[in-house]
Amino acid sequence: MSGSAAEAFGGRAGGALVVGGSGAIGGAVAERLAEMGADITLTYSGSAERAHALADRLGGRGRVARAARMDMGDADQVRAVVEDAVDKHGGLHTVVLAASPTNHQVHVSRLDPARYAEQLAVDSGGTFRVVSAVLPTLRERRGSVVVVSTVANRRFVLRDVLSSGPKAANEALVRAVAAEEGRFGVRANAVGVGILDEGMTQVLVDSGDIRPGDLEHALTRIPLRSYGKARDIAAAVAFLASDDARYVTGQWIDVDGGYGL
Template structure:
C-alpha cells in the first residue's frame, strides 16, 4: 500500500460516510487531511477521530458549491498545509423525484452540490497541482450507468461527473495530473439510513434494498474508501480517465 507522507489530501463531504472513511484511511497512510463538510460540527468530528488516532487533520467546513466559500476553503488549506496533492470530490445530495415531480429548485440544488462543486474545487486546486503533479478522484455512482426510478436529478448529476472526469483527464493528460472516478453502489452510510427513515417501515425498506444487491449485502464506506485511496496512490500511476465500479456487481 502506498504511503502518503508529505502529501495533503482535501476531501469534500467528509463529515460522515464514504468521505469520512476516506479521510481516516488517508490519515492512516500518513497524509495531511483537510476535512470538508457543509456542517462545521461534522467536519470537526472527523478531524477529532483522525487526531485521536495520531493523524494530522484540519477542518475546512463550508459550501463547496458556492464560489466564494470554495475559494476560502482552498485558500485556508493551502495556507495551513502548503498545497493540495489529492482532491477527492465526494460532496453530494440525493433529492428524489422524476422530471415531472421534481421542482426546479431541487434540480438546481442537486446540480450545484453534485456537479458545480466538482468544477469549482477542481478549478481552484489545479494551479497548486501543476508544479508537482496531483490526483483528483470524483465520486460518481452506479446510477450513472443505469436508470433508477425517482432519481432523475441525482442520476443526471452523476452521469455528468463521469463525463467531466473523462474531459478533465484528457485536458490534463500531459500535466502530471490524473483524474479518475469511483461509482459506488448502495452503500451502508448515515445518508442511506436517513433516506430509509422516509419509508413507512424503514427496516422492511432496508431488507428490500439488500435483497436487490447481487452479492446479497450492502457495500461499506470503507470498501469505497479503499478504491478512492487506490486511485490516488502511486500504484495507479498509469490510470487516468477511468471509472472504478464499487457496486457489488450491480452494473455487470
C-alpha cells in the same frame, strides 16, 4: 495500504483535501488517506461537530488534520478553503470530492424543474468550483482528483435522477480533466457508489424516501447479496489516489457488489 506518504503518494509533497469529510463516505476516505500517511483538510457544510471530532481523532494519531466549513455554492469560500489548505499543507497531492446534497427520490414527471436546476448548481456546479480551484496545486504536485459518483449512471435507479443527473455531469468533468490535464501529470478518476446500508441510504430510509421493501428488492439485484459499507468506497478511492494507480486516469470503478451488471 499503510505507511508513509512518500511510499503511498510517490513522494509528492503536500496533503489531501476531502470535500464532504463529515459524511459516512468522506469520513471513511479521510481515515484511509490518513492511514496512508497523508495530512488532511476535511470540509463540512452543516455537520461541524462530526467534522471536528474526526479531525481531532486523526490528529491524535500523529497526522495534521483540520476541519473547515465549505459551501460548495460559494465560489469565493471554495477558493479560500483551498488556498488555506495549500498554505497549511504546502500544496495538495490528493483531492477527493465526497460531498453530495440530499437527493430526495422523485419521478421525473413529478420533479419541479427549479428543484432539478438547484441540484445541478450545488452538486455539479459545486464540484466544478472545487476542481477549478485545485487544478493549479495539483499541477504543481502532479496530483490526482477522485470524484465519488453513483452506479446509477450504469444501471438506472428509479426516482434517482436528482442524484444520477448531476453526477453524470461530474463524471464528464472527470474525463475532461483526465484528457486535458494529463500533460501536467494530473490524474482524475471516479468511484461509483452502490447501495450502502449507511450514509445517504440511511438518511433516505429515515425520511421515508426509501421504504424497507425497496431495499429488500434491490438486494435481489446485487450478485454478492449484501449491501456495501463506506469503507468499501474508501478502499477504492485510496487506490485511485495512491501511486499504485499512477497509470490510471479518466476511469471509474463501481463499488456495488455487481449491481451494475
